[in-house]
Amino acid sequence: MQKIKLKQKTSSLAKKYELDYQIANFGERSYPLFYGNDIIQYLGTLLHEYGCGEKILIVSHPKIKRLFESRINKAMKNYSVQWTLFPQGEKHKNLTTMNSLYTACAKANLDKNSVIIALGGGVVQDMANYLAATYLRGIPFVQIPTTLLSQSDIGIGGCAVNHPAGKSLIGQFYQPHLALLDSSIFKTLPQNEISSGIAEIINKVLCLGGYDTKKFEQDLAKMLARDQKTLQSYVRRANTIKLSIIEKDETGRKGSRLLLDWGHTITYALEQHLAYSVSHGWALGIGMHGAATLSSQLGYLSEDQVTHLKKIIKKASLPTKLPANVNILKLIGNMHLEQRTKKGEKKFILLQDFGKAFVSHPIGFDHILACLNKINS
Ligand SMILES: NC(=O)c1ccc[n+]([C@@H]2O[C@H](COP(=O)([O-])OP(=O)(O)OC[C@H]3O[C@@H](n4cnc5c(N)ncnc54)[C@H](O)[C@@H]3O)[C@@H](O)[C@H]2O)c1
Ligand SMILES: [Zn+2]
Known part of the structure; x- marks a missing residue:
């Protein structure tokens, strides 16, 4: 049409x-x-x-x-x-x-x-x-x-x-x-599916979209209590942000679509490592905490911002630490094929600020290891 x-x-x-x-x-x-x-x-x-x-x-x-x-x-x-x-x-x-x-x-x-x-x-x-x-x-x-x-x-x-x-x-x-x-x-959704969905809302609306953190925290309680209007308004905001990125780069060939992978590099690797036994949103809580920590370790986000995001992720009843049974070396090995360079370094999507994501330069193994150890400390 x-x-x-x-x-x-x-x-x-x-x-x-x-x-x-x-x-x-x-x-x-x-x-x-x-x-x-x-x-x-x-x-x-x-x-x-x-x-x-x-x-x-x-x-x-x-x-x-x-x-x-x-x-x-x-x-x-x-x-x-x-x-x-x-x-x-x-x-x-x-x-x-x-x-x-x-x-x-x-x-x-x-x-x-x-x-x-x-x-x-x-x-x-x-x-x-x-x-x-x-x-x-x-x-x-x-x-x-x-x-x-x-x-x-x-x-x-x-x-x-x-x-x-x-x-x-x-x-x-x-x-x-x-x-x-x-x-x-x-x-009818189980409560853990509400939390899992909120992970994607935190990902898009707060981190990629730079939505007001205070307002978001206030609304979080309403979302967890399944307030239909609040949830619907955040679903719409998340889709507006996703559309604004994808409409400009549908196939990802221009590179800007990669921003949607914010928080997902560790998430996908973790889901695969745990043989898809956990929900996507559950893994995304850890993935976002990891990507924010890496952003801070490389000097882009402040530690306060990471702590703030971690608090919001936890409030949504999502995890921020890797489960004890994860083999960190295998997890790093699982990270995105398409973002891997010849030397085995990996590009991440990092945050300079809430609302300011960018594709990083290739990041070496030691930095990724230090980040994963830090989120578990
Ligand atoms: N293509 C994309 O752009 C894109 C984006 C985000 C996520 N995904 C994919 O989506 C998947 C995760 O989606 P999900 O979290 O919805 O998982 P899911 O489809 O497995 O659903 C989660 C659970 O909720 C149950 N359920 C669904 N609707 C329900 C309802 N109304 N009432 C009660 N129970 C209900 C399902 O039966 C299932 O057990 C992952 O595979 C992820 O990769 C794809
Ligand atoms: Zn996702």
């Missing part, structure tokens, strides 16, 4: 149904993100308004299907809806599971006008996005992220699945037709 038409249509639909929205600007592949309480009820209407076909395959987990099936059925009366489910957990975000999803697409006779809907957390989002990007070389795709983490980082600008050689090594830059961010999902 042309960008101007998309804006007009989205603005009039948002008015009609009293929804908040954002447009993700990717030229002809621009799409709307809708926000609101219980907006799943508009799913069928929105699919129709944006010209999506009638054959639908929902990719999800068994537990999520149980939570949402009756609401989906009510919203999708005029559609032929089929489901394909795979077990939850990061260890299933791989090409073996993907093969079973391709089989499900073939059995459902999906064609170029069919729609794949991703209903679930980040694992479902990444898997369904890659599936939609590659099945028949691309079919329409709709995102309904059901965790705070996936709403705050909804795979805008691409998806990735894991390979034994590393996390998120295989992926695509494929945009959805639309995204529905329903704030009613916060009710």
